[in-house]
Amino acid sequence: MDFIKYSDSTLISNKIRHYFLSVIIVGVTAFLCIPLSNTQSYYVVSFILLFVVSFLATFMGIGPVIVAATLSALVWNFFFIPPHYTFHIEKAEDILMFGMFFSIAFLNGILTTRVRRQEQLAREREKRTDALFQLTKELSKANGIEEVIKVAIENIRLYFKLEAYIILQNGENILQSFKQTQKDEILSIREFEIAKQSFNKLEITGRFSGVSSNVEYTFYPLKGTRLNPGIIAVKQKSSLDATRKILWDTFLTQIANALEREFLGELAQKVRFLDESDRLYRTLFNSISHELRIPVSTIMGASDTIISSNNSKEVQTELCQEIFTASLRLNRLIENLLNMSRLESGHFSVRLDWYDLNDLINKVTKDLSEELKPFHFKVDIDDEMPLVKIDFGLIEQVLYNLLVNSTQYAPVSTIITLGAHHEKENLIIEITDEGPGFPETELKNVFKKFFKVNSRKTGGLGLGLSIVKGFIEAHNGTIYVSNRENGAKFTIQIPSAKPEIKKQVDPLYEWK
Amino acid sequence: MNGNEKILIIDDELQIRRLLEITLSANGYKIIQSVNGKEALVDAATYNPSLIILDLGLPDIDGQEILKKLREWFNKPIIILSVRDSEEEIINALDNGANDYLTKPFRSGELLARIRAAIRSIENTSDTAILTFESLTIDLQSHTVKKNNELLKLTATEFSILSLFAKNSGRVLTHQFILKEIWGHGYSSQTQYLRVFVAQLRKKIEDNPSKPTLLITESGIGYRFGE
Missing domain, CATH: 1.10.10.10 (Winged helix-like DNA-binding domain superfamily/Winged helix DNA-binding domain)
Known part of the structure; x- marks a missing residue:
């Protein structure tokens, strides 16, 4: 697919060689035909010479072919048409013959070269179309600015044999000072000035451009329809000829369009992201201020009543109980916010160690004893439950959030169950309640941040379950929720092989 | 419990000190308060309390450092009361000689129980x-x-x-x-x-x-x- 033609100097020497070659070939043919002329008519020689001219026309330019045609006519006349060794022609038909010969050689040569030129042009056009098609196809497939640039540079190298560098603008219509692919290779101050001129004025600058030509690079602006992504810098050895220039310009347009597409796409994504984070921020802000105000109001109101009025001991105790409950709620909110930010930042490690699941469940049920009091809380752990390898603190938080969730939604006096067993190298924990369950359409959203079932009265940020999911996934485990006949069921699965415990010699103490 | 134990509270938050003072005084303890590390080291030596409640996030010296300095000579119980709740921090404090660790926010009932247990352990060993x-x-x-x-x-x-x-x-x-x-x-x-x-x-x-x-x-x- 060599598209480039020979450079100017080789082209010239080639042409001269063709002239020489045509003279020599005609001369040699004529020489070889001399013995022939003794036995055959000189017309035979004319056919041979015509054939040679046609042959030369298949690979030589128009100039050498004309030279060959003229030379062969003269040679034929001089050596073969009687009287020999003179340009003089005696017979009128020979004069006619000579004229015809000259015209045929001439036309034949010209027509053959023209056909060849046409064919060559068609081939070049085809190559050009191929190149363009290839570029367009690859550009449209490229995803992201980096990839577009890679494709562009590769195609330029393939079809133009040029090393190209793309210099992009920074998104605010200011050209950056480094080449996009090699960020450490910075343009010199002067080169950068000339590059900027190309970008700002949308004109070709640098070498061979007529504008600030005394630098190594030629800078071509990349023009888009809505924004101009940047420029292309190439170190070319000569200016581009007309056909290559057309292809080059089309290349530039295609590359500019692809880059513009990526630029706009990125911009749109940024806007979307900002929208999304703005929405999240507002949701968070609204619910936090709500979630903070309720318990703070309780604390403020209740304590104020205690301070300012003379209440019976029972009322005071009741109010204090309210304050205590409010502070628990506040604490839970803070805990969830902290856990969420730990999860989001990714700055938390899972510290796995062997634990007795009973210990964990004891801890959680003790912490939640107040909340669980109105319910029939059942723990159902397999007697053969082996030690499990978990992060105690994280799973504690998981069970805590799930149980709090159940106590918030299930009606009082119903049953809440926490079950656990070991199955095929996995720890399985199931929590079931007899609450309203989740709407079937919402089941997939339960673990999303800020998810709350609309119609429900209970407050909360809607972070609890997303934290649960995050912590379980940090254990390479899974959690899913399903609706039972009456109520919801959360099933947790965490990989945990049984521990290796070597039997130790440990006799009963010898009593005195 | 004889009710005469002196407890040194080291905390820079006025509200926490006040809460502790009210709660602990009501339970018969005598209270000494320090608001920063330097003061705390002097107070510990001057009053020789029966127990120290130490906050880790002090303005001048890190609580873990104070804990190490105190443990050079002070052999009575030290209970850490801090907002720092990472397992590393807690294990560090225990390794540095703390008897017990409670994170803020805490239930005062829990704190009192820990104080009683810590003081009793001293009596037990003797x-x-x-x-x-x-x-x-x-x-x-x-x-x-x-x-x-x-x-x-x-x-x-x-x-x-x-x-x-x-x-x-x-x-x-x-x-x-x-x-x-x-x-x-x-x-x-x-x-x-x-x-x-x-x-x-x-x-x-x-x-x-x-x-x-x-x-x-x-x-x-x-x-x-x-x-």
Whole structure:
């Protein structure tokens, strides 16, 4: 697919060689035909010479072919048409013959070269179309600015044999000072000035451009329809000829369009992201201020009543109980916010160690004893439950959030169950309640941040379950929720092989 | 409890100091307060309190440093009361000589219980070789353990774990510490053995092994024995 033609100097020497070659070939043919002329008519020689001219026309330019045609006519006349060794022609038909010969050689040569030129042009056009098609196809497939640039540079190298560098603008219509692919290779101050001129004025600058030509690079602006992504810098050895220039310009347009597409796409994504984070921020802000105000109001109101009025001991105790409950709620909110930010930042490690699941469940049920009091809380752990390898603190938080969730939604006096067993190298924990369950359409959203079932009265940020999911996934485990006949069921699965415990010699103490 | 114990509170937050003062005074303790590390070191030496409650996030010196400095000479209980709740921080503090660790926000009932347990442990160690916890009596000399006056059959390892706990009652012992003391350095990460023995021990000494009251698990840190 060599598209480039020979450079100017080789082209010239080639042409001269063709002239020489045509003279020599005609001369040699004529020489070889001399013995022939003794036995055959000189017309035979004319056919041979015509054939040679046609042959030369298949690979030589128009100039050498004309030279060959003229030379062969003269040679034929001089050596073969009687009287020999003179340009003089005696017979009128020979004069006619000579004229015809000259015209045929001439036309034949010209027509053959023209056909060849046409064919060559068609081939070049085809190559050009191929190149363009290839570029367009690859550009449209490229995803992201980096990839577009890679494709562009590769195609330029393939079809133009040029090393190209793309210099992009920074998104605010200011050209950056480094080449996009090699960020450490910075343009010199002067080169950068000339590059900027190309970008700002949308004109070709640098070498061979007529504008600030005394630098190594030629800078071509990349023009888009809505924004101009940047420029292309190439170190070319000569200016581009007309056909290559057309292809080059089309290349530039295609590359500019692809880059513009990526630029706009990125911009749109940024806007979307900002929208999304703005929405999240507002949701968070609204619910936090709500979630903070309720318990703070309780604390403020209740304590104020205690301070300012003379209440019976029972009322005071009741109010204090309210304050205590409010502070628990506040604490839970803070805990969830902290856990969420730990999860989001990714700055938390899972510290796995062997634990007795009973210990964990004891801890959680003790912490939640107040909340669980109105319910029939059942723990159902397999007697053969082996030690499990978990992060105690994280799973504690998981069970805590799930149980709090159940106590918030299930009606009082119903049953809440926490079950656990070991199955095929996995720890399985199931929590079931007899609450309203989740709407079937919402089941997939339960673990999303800020998810709350609309119609429900209970407050909360809607972070609890997303934290649960995050912590379980940090254990390479899974959690899913399903609706039972009456109520919801959360099933947790965490990989945990049984521990290796070597039997130790440990006799009963010898009593005195 | 004789009610004359002096407690040094080291905390830079006025509100926390005030709350502690009210709560602890109401329970018969005498209170001394320091608002920063330098003051705390002087106050500890001047008043020689029975117990110190130390906040880790002080404005001048980090609490862990103060803990180390205090432990150079102060051998009475130190309870950490801090907002720092990472396991590393807690284990560090315990390794640096803290008896107990409570994170803020805390329940004052819980704090009072920890203070009582810590002070009692001092009294226990100064006593004879016979230690009593609820219905459990441990004779360190004759290596006998009685529950409700009935002799318990313990294995050698069970007994050494129990006596380690008993001698350090009211104190949080980290997994590492216990493993090293009982099994030696090679076992310092083999937590599974400790779990197995703790479960066995609980079956023998607790009234209800699934709801232990004597041998308490500290989330991800270790165990505490006693009240």
